[in-house]
Amino acid sequence: MAVIVFANPKGGSGKTTSATILASVLAEQGVDVGIIDADPLKWITDWASIKPLENVTVYSEVNETNIVDLIDDCSQQHQIVLVDNEGTASQLGSYAIGMADLIIMPLQGSSMDARGGSAITSIIRSQERVLRRPVHSRVLLTRTSAAVASRSLKNVQEQLAKANIKTFTTSIVERAAFRDIFDYGGLLHELDPKSVSNVERAVDNARAFAKEVMNTLKEIADLNSQEKSA
Numbered sequence: 596m597a598v599i600v601f602a603n604p605k606g607g608s609g610k611t612t613s614a615t616i617l618a619s620v621l622a623e624q625g626v627d628v629g630i631i632d633a634d635p636l637k638w639i640t641d642w643a644s645i646k647p648l649e650n651v652t653v654y655s656e657v658n659e660t661n662i663v664d665l666i667d668d669c670s671q672q673h674q675i676v677l678v679d680n681e682g683t684a685s686q687l688g689s690y691a692i693g694m695a696d697l698i699i700m701p702l703q704g705s706s707m708d709a710r711g712g713s714a715i716t717s718i719i720r721s722q723e724r725v726l727r728r729p730v731h732s733r734v735l736l737t738r739t740s741a742a743v744a745s746r747s748l749k750n751v752q753e754q755l756a757k758a759n760i761k762t763f764t765t766s767i768v769e770r771a772a773f774r775d776i777f778d779y780g781g782l783l784h785e786l787d788p789k790s791v792s793n794v795e796r797a798v799d800n801a802r803a804f805a806k807e808v809m810n811t812l813k814e815i816a817d818l819n820s821q822e823k824s825a
């Protein structure tokens with residue numbers, strides 16, 4: 596019953612990819628996942644139509660007028676609801692952010708993208724003022740190098756730390772499997788290692804990310820219950 600919104604008004608930051616691999620790991624672990632596909636390119640809808648997916652339901656008919664009801668209904672029906680936001684700041688996106696238990700902000704490991712991140716941070720701060728409650732968010736660095744941490748990645752990490760922006764320890768590495776899943780359909784661990792390179796490493800990376808997300812949700816739930824009892 597937790598709602599996770601993937602948001603970054605900067606296009607191509609990795610929202611759709613990270614939402615899909617998170618859904619894949621959770622579904623593999625038996626979690627009932629609902630995904631609201633608010634990306635106009637409908638990658639997730641197409642992914643789900645290739646092969647039947649156990650534990651994953653995708654909702655594709657989403658717009659500014661139904662998003663709030665849709666998130667409400669989905670959170671009654673599924674253990675985890677993921678919203679893949681569109682790549683521009685919009686009213687729909689702000690509604691989704693307002694209903695999120697956790698906002699994940701994917702950022703590519705480049706300084707240019709860090710500016711996209713500061714745009715979403717100011718949207719979140721405004722939402723906090725409107726909602727009069729803290730809105731929990733984490734940055735997720737994406738498309739990082741499997742080899743050594745690059746200078747630009749370090750630069751982004753430093754900028755984020757300076758701005759007190761909470762960032763997941765796990766980053767999403769640039770992997771063929773994270774692209775090919777959209778061609779082959781199915782879950783990440785079901786990809787054929789003969790056709791896709793380094794599936795096992797991709798699965799390990801995705802599982803580490805999912806674990807950190809679930810721990811973060813637990814932390815947020817604890818914080819919320821402490822606040823209620825205070």
Ligand SMILES: Nc1ncnc2c1ncn2[C@@H]1O[C@H](COP(=O)(O)OP(=O)(O)OP(=O)(O)O)[C@@H](O)[C@H]1O
Pocket residue numbers: 605606607608609610611612613634680681682683737738739767768769770771773774
């Ligand atoms: N970890 C990764 N490994 C390999 N390719 C990736 C990875 N993350 C993203 N990509 C590729 O980068 C491009 C942009 O990623 P994605 O579509 O997930 O971003 P987005 O934030 O959803 O974009 P938009 O704002 O257009 O919705 C895609 O072509 C995707 O396949």
Ligand SMILES: [Mg+2]
Pocket residue numbers: 610611612634679680681682
């Ligand atoms: Mg997208």
